[in-house]
Amino acid sequence: GQQLNQSPQSMFIQEGEDVSMNCTSSSIFNTWLWYKQDPGEGPVLLIALYKAGELTSNGRLTAQFGITRKDSFLNISASIPSDVGIYFCAGFPTTSGTYKYIFGTGTRLKVLA
Amino acid sequence: GAGVSQSPRYKVAKRGQDVALRCDPISGHVSLFWYQQALGQGPEFLTYFQNEAQLDKSGLPSDRFFAERPEGSVSTLKIQRTQQEDSAVYLCASSLGGPSEAFFGQGTRLTVV
Numbered sequence: 001g002q003q004l005n006q007s008p009q010s011m012f013i014q015e016g017e018d019v020s021m022n023c024t025s026s027s028i029f030n031t032w033l034w035y036k037q038d039p040g041e042g043p044v045l046l047i048a049l050y051k052a053g054e055l056t057s058n059g060r061l062t063a064q065f066g067i068t069r070k071d072s073f074l075n076i077s078a079s080i081p082s083d084v085g086i087y088f089c090a091g092f093p094t095t096s097g098t099y100k101y102i103f104g105t106g107t108r109l110k111v112l113a
Numbered sequence: 114g115a116g117v118s119q120s121p122r123y124k125v126a127k128r129g130q131d132v133a134l135r136c137d138p139i140s141g142h143v144s145l146f147w148y149q150q151a152l153g154q155g156p157e158f159l160t161y162f163q164n165e166a167q168l169d170k171s172g173l174p175s176d177r178f179f180a181e182r183p184e185g186s187v188s189t190l191k192i193q194r195t196q197q198e199d200s201a202v203y204l205c206a207s208s209l210g211g212p213s214e215a216f217f218g219q220g221t222r223l224t225v226v
Contacts, residue, residue: 033214042117042204042217043156088155090215099144099208100169101215103155 004089004104012110019076021107023089032072033090033101034063043088047074079111115139117218119205125224126195134190134221138207145188146215147180148204156204162188163210195225 006023013019023032031050035043047058049065049072056063062075072089089104118137126132138145144163148156149172158172164185173180177196182188192199202222206215 035217040219040222042119042206042219045214045216048214090156099211100158100161100172101146101206102158103148106155 004091004102006087006089006104006107008107009105010108010110012112013079015079015081015111015113017079019079019083019109020073021075021087021109022071022073023091023104024071025091025093025102026070027093028069029072029091030069030094031091032063032065034061034072034074035088035090037086037088037106039085046087076109079109081111081113084109084111117205117207117216119203119218119221121221122219123222123224125226128197128225129194130225131191131193132195132223134192134203134205134223136188136190136205136207136218138186138188138205139216141209142207142216143185143210144208144213144215145182146206146208147188147190148206149174150202150204150220152201159190159203192223195223197225199223200225 004023004025034046037043047063052069054065060077064073086106088106090101120135147159150156160180161169162182177193179191202220204220206217208215
């Protein structure tokens with residue numbers, strides 16, 4: 001099935017460092033959602049973006065809806081051990097016809113204490 | 114309820130057996146989604162309901178997969194004559210409808226032996 005491209009695929013960082021990841025698509029998207037998934041759990045919504053250029057924060061997390069509407073970025077500042085997990089972007093393309101969220105391939109984050 | 118609830122959390126089925134997975138969405142949520150997540154992958158769309166109407170079932174992998182939401186609330190995903198390739202986590206999500214945030218349940222891990 002169709003999936004969005006996320007990069008990097010995985011990353012190891014030191015506690016306290018900032019993290020950046022992005023998500024790209026070949027199609028224009030109307031909405032971007034960012035989720036975090038812990039092992040054995042369902043994805044938990046972190047941030048939702050609805051307008052091109054929109055920049056939204058949730059605590060140490062900041063996400064942006066790209067101007068081209070084909071990409072989105074998530075930044076985590078001052079990482080802590082509990083940030084470890086898999087981060088997924090999701091959105092639905094303007095051509096989908098329904099609100100069918102397409103998911104990215106995920107970025108696996110490991111934080112070294 | 115407070116969140117999306119799925120049952121059972123874990124299901125082991127013998128090849129050829131039929132299974133039924135249940136999803137209780139957040140009260141008042143119009144939209145309901147089913148996703149399949151293979152190990153190490155992002156969730157892949159299966160089907161989408163708006164109230165009781167199944168508006169998109171383009172992601173169902175075969176005619177062995179069937180989903181229903183007869184009263185516009187609880188939904189059931191049924192898989193007939195299970196195969197080993199059906200082994201995955203099945204995630205349910207609900208939202209208020211339209212381009213709004215989708216909230217996930219914890220998922221049902223199906224193992225076909």
